[in-house]
Amino acid sequence: MENNRVFLYLQVIFGSVLFALGLYFFITPSGLNSGGIIGFAQLFDYFIQSFVNVPVSLDLTGIINMALNIPLFMLAFRSISKEFCFKTLLSVVVQMLTLSLLPRQMTPVMDDVLSNVIFGAIVGGFGIGLTLRSSGCAGGMDILGVYFSKTKPNFSVGKLSIFLNIVLFAICAVVFDVQSTLYSIIFVLIMYFVCDKVHYQNINMTAFIFTKKAELKNEIMTRTGRGVTYWIGKGAYTDNDLYILYTALNKYEIRRLNKIVKEIDPNAFITLSEGQKISGGFEKRL
Numbered sequence: 001m002e003n004n005r006v007f008l009y010l011q012v013i014f015g016s017v018l019f020a021l022g023l024y025f026f027i028t029p030s031g032l033n034s035g036g037i038i039g040f041a042q043l044f045d046y047f048i049q050s051f052v053n054v055p056v057s058l059d060l061t062g063i064i065n066m067a068l069n070i071p072l073f074m075l076a077f078r079s080i081s082k083e084f085c086f087k088t089l090l091s092v093v094v095q096m097l098t099l100s101l102l103p104r105q106m107t108p109v110m111d112d113v114l115s116n117v118i119f120g121a122i123v124g125g126f127g128i129g130l131t132l133r134s135s136g137c138a139g140g141m142d143i144l145g146v147y148f149s150k151t152k153p154n155f156s157v158g159k160l161s162i163f164l165n166i167v168l169f170a171i172c173a174v175v176f177d178v179q180s181t182l183y184s185i186i187f188v189l190i191m192y193f194v195c196d197k198v199h200y201q202n203i204n205m206t207a208f209i210f211t212k213k214a215e216l217k218n219e220i221m222t223r224t225g226r227g228v229t230y231w232i233g234k235g236a237y238t239d240n241d242l243y244i245l246y247t248a249l250n251k252y253e254i255r256r257l258n259k260i261v262k263e264i265d266p267n268a269f270i271t272l273s274e275g276q277k278i279s280g281g282f283e284k285r286l
Contacts, residue, residue: 008087008134008135008136009090009134011131011133011134012090012131012134012136013091014127015128015129015138016090016094016095016127016131017098017127018124018126018127019095019123019124019127019131019138020062020094020099020127021098022119022120022121022122022123022125022191023038023099023124024098024099024102024105025120025123026108026109026110026116026117026119026120026123027116027120027184027187028042028059028061028104029106029107029108029116030108030113030117030120031180032113032116032120032180032183032184032187033168033172033180033181033184034124034188035168035169035184035188036140036141036161036164036165036188037065037072037139037140037141038061038065038095038139038140039165039168039184040068040168041060041061041062041065041068042061043168043171043172043175044060044064045059045060045061045064046175056104057103057104058104059099059100059102059103059104060100062095062097062098062099062100063096063100065092065096065099065139065140066095068140069092069139069140069143072139072144072147073088073089073143075143075144075147076144076147079151080146080147084136084146086136087131087134087135087137088136088137088139088142090136091131091136091137091138091139092138092139095139113180117183117186117187117190118190121186121187121188121189121190121191121193121194122190122191124191124194125190125191125194125197125198126194126195126198128191128192128195128199129195129196129198129199130198132198141160141161141164145161165188169181169184169185172184204248204249204250204251204274204277205248205249205250205253205254205272205273205274206246206247206248206249206272207245207246207247207248207254207257207271207273208244208245208246209244209245209246209247209268209269209270210242210245211242211243211245211261211264211265211267211268211269212240212242212243212265212267213243213264213265213268215264216243216245216260216265216268217243217245219260219263220245220260220261223256224247224249224253224257224260226247226249226253227247227248228245228246228247229245229246230243230244230246232244251274258270
């Protein structure tokens with residue numbers, strides 16, 4: 001268990017470095033914006049560089065991003081798990097160190113802007129996905145997402161994120177130009193597409209398990225923390241009694257469920273459904 005925790009923290013660090021490097025090598029030197037809270041940090045960095053006499057090589061994005069995340073931490077600290085908060089804080093600190101310690105990258109890796117957008121989105125999206133899979137997040141809107149999922153389940157964080165990005169990219173279109181803003185939007189769309197492919201804990205799953213082992217339902221509840229509903233059925237061919245178990249969980253927990261079932265009843269029959277809309281007492285986990 002301890003080794004698994006260490007691995008998760010290392011995954012947070014590695015994912016955060018990848019996300020920062022995606023911005024550092026591909027996006028920032030291309031004059032593009034990454035969207036979200038760190039996108040506002042990039043914008044503030046641009047204005048500071050334009051109106052304050054600071055060294056051109058000094059990138060303040062990481063420091064400003066850290067400052068913008070502090071109020072979000074204060075808002076969410078009492079409502080979400082302390083370990084989640086610590087992993088998220090670690091992620092934001094790693095981003096800050098990566099972006100601040102490296103000298104400002106003035107030239108993008110490739111001359112073609114679209115190529116930088118695609119590779120930057122792949123690297124950044126993979127990094128964010130790893131951070132989320134480690135039961136943390138990369139800060140910004142993700143903190144609000146977890147906070148509101150706990151306190152106001154009907155609140156649409158997606159709509160809030162879209163609204164903030166609309167404001168951000170509208171400012172970018174005025175300050176910079178429409179073309180670079182459109183490239184920035186493409187970057188955000190690809191990055192979160194990649195992120196969703198890496199991080200699948202937010203994909204709801206339902207499972208039906210047909211077994212003759214009465215103790216299996218208790219093992220599932222104890223080892224996953226998920227509720228189980230069961231009823232007695234009969235096999236049509238044998239006419240023998242069996243337990244039909246039903247549980248809801250996220251896709252990341254499927255491997256654990258399969259392991260439990262295999263240990264208790266290797267002959268159990270399982271059917272899985274993905275992307276089900278679940279409400280009520282279902283706990284959203286990151």
